[in-house]
Amino acid sequence: MKNLTIPRLYCPFSSVLNPHTDAVKQHTDQWVIKFGLCFKEDFERYNANNYSAFTARFYPNADYDQLCIASDLVALLFIVDDHIDSQFAESAVEKEFALRQFIEKFMTVINPKIELQTTQQFENPVFIALADVWSRLICISRDEWIRSFVKEIEYIFAAxxxxxxxxxxxxxxxxxxxxxxxxxxxxxxxxxxxxxxxxxxxxxxxxxxxxxxxxxxxxxxxxxxxxxxxxxxxxxxxxxxxxxxxxxxxxxxxxxxxxxxxxxxxxxxxxxxxxxxxxxxxxxxxxxxxxxxxxxxxxxxxxxxxxxxxxxxxxxxxxxxxxxxx
CATH class of the missing domain: 1.10.600.10 (Farnesyl Diphosphate Synthase)
Incomplete structure (x- = not known):
């Protein structure tokens, strides 16, 4: 198939980059390394993807601490999206079962009714990193919003x-x-x-x-x-x-x-x-x-x-x- 080009899209709005972008990128890069979310050979590609700039454009007025939380969570979701197929490379039936197990563990971490005493129960670094960023997110959020947000995550996994x-x-x-x-x-x-x-x-x-x-x-x-x-x-x-x-x-x-x-x-x-x-x-x-x-x-x-x-x-x-x- 020949290379396809795409037309420029109509969007008459301006974009703004959060002033904390560079500092937040440094933070999230270190956070990704700390929790082992990228192997050494994958880090160059992760760095080129520049997820922190994406987050900085979506929340241009956020304070540094808030933007760090959003940047970490968004990077984690991108990484999960990229690796989910390679993680579940079994037969079709086994793959769906493994995917559902992954979702169940993910939802356990963010379930407001479950108090996680330790992340030692998780071997996958995704869940350990998730527990970290989730604990920071709920500290700045209202209780009713947390319950609503968990539903939004459920919708993502159902899709x-x-x-x-x-x-x-x-x-x-x-x-x-x-x-x-x-x-x-x-x-x-x-x-x-x-x-x-x-x-x-x-x-x-x-x-x-x-x-x-x-x-x-x-x-x-x-x-x-x-x-x-x-x-x-x-x-x-x-x-x-x-x-x-x-x-x-x-x-x-x-x-x-x-x-x-x-x-x-x-x-x-x-x-x-x-x-x-x-x-x-x-x-x-x-x-x-x-x-x-x-x-x-x-x-x-x-x-x-x-x-x-x-x-x-x-x-x-x-x-x-x-x-x-x-």
């Missing part, structure tokens, strides 16, 4: 199982895929972390408002769809068909080039939907309205930050933009 099972049957349709994609891509976690990391707690009655839910969904979709385009070349090399261009090509029987353009159109539609919804935000009380205004701005920063990071700050996604014919 991981769904995605794994899809690899043995017909690919899902576009609608089903998009419904699950924000969980498979952990965009829901990025949104949830806004509250303790940026210290911007949107009240439940506001968060559950239909317009705000649609606003958050549009931002998540835009981030995940752009990621599907940025990572397309990488996933083609690995044979992974679980991305929107592949889903569209399969469902609509179009060429790769057409599938890529249709994917970009869906991304741009989600951004325009976000813009329209941001002009229709409900009004509550003065304090809540200010929190909502800041929340909306952070979503804008995340959409723009994801593109800025993918374009020039990470080696994770090798892609080329299509030339614009004037």
């Amino acid at each position: 991981a199982i769904w995605e794994y099972q899809n690899s043995f049957k017909q690919l899902p349709g576009v609608e089903e895929y998009l419904e699950k994609r924000r969980y498979a891509g952990a965009a829901n976690v990025s949104l949830a972390l806004i509250q303790p990391i940026e210290k911007n707690y949107l009240p439940e009655f506001a968060k559950n408002h239909v317009i705000i839910q649609k606003l958050s969904e549009a931002a998540c979709n835009a981030i995940c769809i752009s990621n599907d385009l940025f990572s397309l070349s990488k996933e083609q090399l690995s044979g992974d068909k679980h991305n929107l261009p592949s889903i569209i090509k399969n469902e609509q029987n179009v060429t790769w080039e057409e599938a890529v353009l249709l994917t970009a159109e869906i991304h741009d539609t989600e951004v325009n939907k976000f813009i329209a919804l941001s002009k229709e935000l409900p009004s509550f009380d003065e304090e809540t309205d200010q929190i909502l205004k800041r929340y909306t701005n952070i979503l804008e920063l995340q959409m723009a930050g994801n593109i800025a990071w993918s374009e020039s700050e990470t080696a994770r996604y090798p892609f080329t933009y299509a030339s614009v014919v004037s």
Whole structure:
């Protein structure tokens, strides 16, 4: 297959880099080494992926301590995502069983009803590192948020199982895929972390408002769809068909080039939907309205930050933009 190019995506927002970026990267690099999350031969690739810059663009106003927590957790989730296949390289049945066991242990660490007395019970460094960053995260978070966040992690792993099972049957349709994609891509976690990391707690009655839910969904979709385009070349090399261009090509029987353009159109539609919804935000009380205004701005920063990071700050996604014919 010839190399595919992708069109530039519509995103009329600015991105901001947290001023603590360099210091936080040094911290997270040492944290990854301390807990043995990267073997020596993998560290160069980890360093080139530059996950700390990703986090710094998603939470540009966070204090140093808060940003360190987010950076460590995001790096851990990226590392888990990258290594999960190689960790479970058995037969299909054994692989799913091992994956479910991994998820069960992960959820045990973050279960607020279980008090872990020691991490000695874990051999996998992922769980030891998780226990460390989780203990720091709950110290800066509200109890109701912690319970809600555990649910968001459950959604991620449910999507991981769904995605794994899809690899043995017909690919899902576009609608089903998009419904699950924000969980498979952990965009829901990025949104949830806004509250303790940026210290911007949107009240439940506001968060559950239909317009705000649609606003958050549009931002998540835009981030995940752009990621599907940025990572397309990488996933083609690995044979992974679980991305929107592949889903569209399969469902609509179009060429790769057409599938890529249709994917970009869906991304741009989600951004325009976000813009329209941001002009229709409900009004509550003065304090809540200010929190909502800041929340909306952070979503804008995340959409723009994801593109800025993918374009020039990470080696994770090798892609080329299509030339614009004037």
